[in-house]
Amino acid sequence: MKMVALVTVVLFGLLCCPRWSVAFQTIASPQLTSVCKPSWRSSPIVRSMGLLDDMKLVFGEEGKKKREEKRQREIDEQEAIQREILERRRNPEKMQQYFDDRKERLKKFTEDRDVYKFQNKVEKGYDPLTDWKRLCEEGKIKVGEDVKRDESSARLGSEGLQDVRVDERMPYIDQGYVEEKKQSDDPLGQLFGNLFGKK
Secondary structure, three states: OHHHHHHHHHHHHHHHOHHHHHHHHHHHOHHHHHHHOOOOOOOOOOOOOOHHHHHHHHHOHHHHHHHHHHHHHHHHHHHHHHHHHHHHHHOHHHHHHHHHHHHHHHHHHHHHHHHHHHHHOOOOOOOHHHHHHHHHHHOOOOOHHHOOEEHHHOOOOOOOEEOOOHHHHOOOOOOOOOOOOOHHHOHHHHHHHHHOOOO
8 A cells, every 4th residue: 555655656746746757767777876966956867847837838827928929819810801801891893803702712612513423423334433533533533642731730640631521522422332242142131131022
């Protein structure tokens, strides 16, 4: 029981107090003591930040300052957007330019969506995979590594998220893919199917 309490205290100290981690390193490796001679105030060993230090960064003065800066940045961005809207409403040329840009964006979006009409095509013997492969070769459909990634979302070795849902670009999304079976492939299933009236 005493051993468990001692281990708990040491672990808590290592997490929360950088000074303890320096002292523990000194106790754990006596050869370090003779070379480095660490003291409580200054040490050549790089001190690791503890859990409480991390919380101070978030909830302390520095964290408050960063949150306030971020909030102010967001307010400035929204005010700039609002000023642009007001200016556009006063200036007929800018308003016309806005509508033209919007119409162009809508046209491009519609053209991009029309590429995927083959997904809804239902005909006997038609396989959407053939059209999908052709459109991929033409460069009209981009999937996988061809799609640009958002670098700001890169974390822990990830290259970042993609702005699109890749599954929406696959050939069988609207109808699914079911492997066709020959009658002789599943005789037991065929027997039970016939018993219960299934074809």
